[in-house]
Amino acid sequence: MIKLIEKIEGEAKLHFSFKNEKIDFVDIEFTSTRNIEKILQGKPAADALVINPRVCGICGHAHLIATVQALEECYDNLKISNKAKIIRELTLNFELIQNHFKWFYLTMLPLFGEKQQVLKATYPSQLMAKAIALFGGQYPHTSYAIVGGVVCEIKEMELIKLQHYIDETIKFFEENVVVSESESFLVCDNIEKVLERNGDLPNILRVIIKNGWMHQGKSHDRFIAFGENSYFNKGKSLKTRVSNTLCIEDVKETPSSTSYAKSVSYKEKHYEAGPLARAMINKIPLIKDAHRRYGDSILSRILARVCEISQLLNHSKKLIEMLDLSEPSYIEPSLDISKLSGSGYSAVEAARGTLIHKVEIENGLIKNYEIITPTQWNLSGGTKEKLGVSQKAMIGLGDIKTAELVFKTFDVCSVCTTH
Amino acid sequence: MIEKREALAKMFSAKGSKINTNRGAEYYDSLMQTMNKRLAELEQTPAAGKVSITNVLEAEGLDRRDFMKWASAACAALMLPSNFTPLIAKAAELMNRVPVIWIELQDCAGNSEAILRSDAPTIDELILETISLEFNETLMAAAGHAAEEHLEEAMHTFKGKYLCVVEGAIPLAMDGLYGTIGAKAETFKDHLLRVAKDSAAVVAVGTCATFGGVPAASPNPTGAVGVQDIVKGKPIINIPACPANPANITGTILHYVLTGQIPELDHLNRPKFAFGYRIHDNCERRAHFDAGEFVEEWGDKGAQNNFCLYKMGCKGPMTFNNCSIVRYNSGTNWPIGAGHGCIGCSEPQFWDKYAQERPMADTHFKAPTGGVEKTVDEFGLGLLTAAGIGIGIHAIASVIAGKKEGDE
Numbered sequence: 001m002i003k004l005i006e007k008i009e010g011e012a013k014l015h016f017s018f019k020n021e022k023i024d025f026v027d028i029e030f031t032s033t034r035n036i037e038k039i040l041q042g043k044p045a046a047d048a049l050v051i052n053p054r055v056c057g058i059c060g061h062a063h064l065i066a067t068v069q070a071l072e073e074c075y076d077n078l079k080i081s082n083k084a085k086i087i088r089e090l091t092l093n094f095e096l097i098q099n100h101f102k103w104f105y106l107t108m109l110p111l112f113g114e115k116q117q118v119l120k121a122t123y124p125s126q127l128m129a130k131a132i133a134l135f136g137g138q139y140p141h142t143s144y145a146i147v148g149g150v151v152c153e154i155k156e157m158e159l160i161k162l163q164h165y166i167d168e169t170i171k172f173f174e175e176n177v178v179v180s181e182s183e184s185f186l187v188c189d190n191i192e193k194v195l196e197r198n199g200d201l202p203n204i205l206r207v208i209i210k211n212g213w214m215h216q217g218k219s220h221d222r223f224i225a226f227g228e229n230s231y232f233n234k235g236k237s238l239k240t241r242v243s244n245t246l247c248i249e250d251v252k253e254t255p256s257s258t259s260y261a262k263s264v265s266y267k268e269k270h271y272e273a274g275p276l277a278r279a280m281i282n283k284i285p286l287i288k289d290a291h292r293r294y295g296d297s298i299l300s301r302i303l304a305r306v307c308e309i310s311q312l313l314n315h316s317k318k319l320i321e322m323l324d325l326s327e328p329s330y331i332e333p334s335l336d337i338s339k340l341s342g343s344g345y346s347a348v349e350a351a352r353g354t355l356i357h358k359v360e361i362e363n364g365l366i367k368n369y370e371i372i373t374p375t376q377w378n379l380s381g382g383t384k385e386k387l388g389v390s391q392k393a394m395i396g397l398g399d400i401k402t403a404e405l406v407f408k409t410f411d412v413c414s415v416c417t418t419h
Numbered sequence: 420m421i422e423k424r425e426a427l428a429k430m431f432s433a434k435g436s437k438i439n440t441n442r443g444a445e446y447y448d449s450l451m452q453t454m455n456k457r458l459a460e461l462e463q464t465p466a467a468g469k470v471s472i473t474n475v476l477e478a479e480g481l482d483r484r485d486f487m488k489w490a491s492a493a494c495a496a497l498m499l500p501s502n503f504t505p506l507i508a509k510a511a512e513l514m515n516r517v518p519v520i521w522i523e524l525q526d527c528a529g530n531s532e533a534i535l536r537s538d539a540p541t542i543d544e545l546i547l548e549t550i551s552l553e554f555n556e557t558l559m560a561a562a563g564h565a566a567e568e569h570l571e572e573a574m575h576t577f578k579g580k581y582l583c584v585v586e587g588a589i590p591l592a593m594d595g596l597y598g599t600i601g602a603k604a605e606t607f608k609d610h611l612l613r614v615a616k617d618s619a620a621v622v623a624v625g626t627c628a629t630f631g632g633v634p635a636a637s638p639n640p641t642g643a644v645g646v647q648d649i650v651k652g653k654p655i656i657n658i659p660a661c662p663a664n665p666a667n668i669t670g671t672i673l674h675y676v677l678t679g680q681i682p683e684l685d686h687l688n689r690p691k692f693a694f695g696y697r698i699h700d701n702c703e704r705r706a707h708f709d710a711g712e713f714v715e716e717w718g719d720k721g722a723q724n725n726f727c728l729y730k731m732g733c734k735g736p737m738t739f740n741n742c743s744i745v746r747y748n749s750g751t752n753w754p755i756g757a758g759h760g761c762i763g764c765s766e767p768q769f770w771d772k773y774a775q776e777r778p779m780a781d782t783h784f785k786a787p788t789g790g791v792e793k794t795v796d797e798f799g800l801g802l803l804t805a806a807g808i809g810i811g812i813h814a815i816a817s818v819i820a821g822k823k824e825g826d827e
Contacts (some may be wrong), residue, residue: 031604032525036634037426046775057531109788134757138748142757152757153725
């Protein structure tokens, strides 16, 4: 039985096999590619800053930040000002926030019998896109980050606008998503309290519980996040045991014979990446509570992603307070990039999870470039013996409709996955 | 010196791919008659979509005034005199008479993303709810097989009437197997040909659909090409840029609603109302170029004072687009406003030629006039150079554009 998962941001094909009326195996296939890694080979290193954001229209900003960090890693002693670091982190936060809103209102809601809420998706994501545009010039596809810092020279005026965009987004969240004061919602550690609230998120959670779906979509209960910044921690979580030592050399990409997406594993095991993974590693009380009750099910996954909006908005406000506009935006690297030889990698947390870029440069030209995207962690296929994350989450389900729902809680982004 | 100045004056009065914003009363009178006739005809046809703009406005608590405000802005964007505003408003009300089928091929979904956050909420509604976007894969909630049926149905019902909007390039290498769609694994090429066949016109949105875009960057591993390389015998409108500016997409569709025709195009099939401007000519930093004030290094005094980015690799002098006027994200900002030079994303082959951070003078490709850029420093007067480049571009563009106009 072949099921085409609809074209939310590209296409994926799922081939289901059933045994005793339960899903026994799912083969996941991605059917298009652009071969961006090949395009990068032989190009001047700085060109990657223009090409890579265009790997993905959905999380292109994460690709820009990953690119600039990977290139910077090729230097021995490159300095970045705090200001530049904070600005990059802010714009990345905004991308995550707008993406979470769109996923929730455009992709999730219709799966629970609700109308797709286009305006609720676009209003807050427009605000966040404007916030990115203040620094980056446009969204999607900005190239404002450069090796050594950022090009924008922001002033107080931009910060006032930025505060306004953030406050408006917080207001939208408090009035629509979870009707509650952000201060109390951020410290909430009991899912029962969320369920008592009004709002689009509690509504969906109640539908899940009412229909008895709260235990569906469980996978390996193994989580991973490589991206590290002032909010996210790097680490892995096995059930609830968190360890913060990870080694990038243990990440392995395996090509597939049937799909353009390469499978990704860490120490030969598949791990879930994304908001739920980040919340488990960051030990967010509310998500830990949901996980204690319902495990790594669709309920925990949806809750984690929507709650991250609130956390990132709050953290972004703190970051703005830390900004010192008198610091330089850019510190010139010791060596011009056109003369650089070396290799480096970077990991950033994109909306759907860990994004890894690896680069090798020889005399200023890209010798090799490797991109591992979040969707590869979650949606790329494994074998029957070693199931991929979303495969494992769908096996044992009785019907395709539920399987589709489970699959989509991981969020499909095929353009990015096959790049 | 005097010669150069005369040349500069000529540049600003040259007939080229630039848009003529004042064509005289006769022209506008006859245009208005055409539009009135077209709108009256459209009014007689049944609505393709279920939602009307009036309902949408009411539901969102927007009044007639907000709507007319938008209409007058759209009127200006289309380079029409202000007495066309009521017609624009009427056209928006009739937008649901024109079905749009939006297909996504080899792309990054960035243009759908951009349109999802096009301008003020009013325009969002216009685009998303009243023009009947019959088949947009990012917006559609229907699942795979149902979506395919829906597409077939839309194509059949609106045969010969719908606008086929295409996002993404078409990979031709390996018999097109780098990109397939649907349960039957139809190649992108076949998919495009099938949907384009019964359309009224094809609108290629974004640089991938127009010129192949990033996927076609050297060595073009998947053999990616643009829509105009595949679709023949149909009017094609190219709206390049990466991402395409939503204002230009709306503008093109509005124009089609208003006239039933495609807008006036330049030699690259781009609507002149949007691509009749050179970034450089309308750039907010242009005065610094003329004064010879440049950013010499990222983060320097020049960067802090918004000086010209030409020496940092800005391709504004080579690029035709209206971003310096319309800007992005509801007019919030644009790349040069953020201190990054233009990368020429609305020009063919920008990924290999223009996108490089290096100043044009240091790249291997030559400006249409030859390597005049080296002189910026020597003269210390950007003015002279500007004339040189400007005329070069316009001379070439106007030859081709002139021919095109003559052909029509």
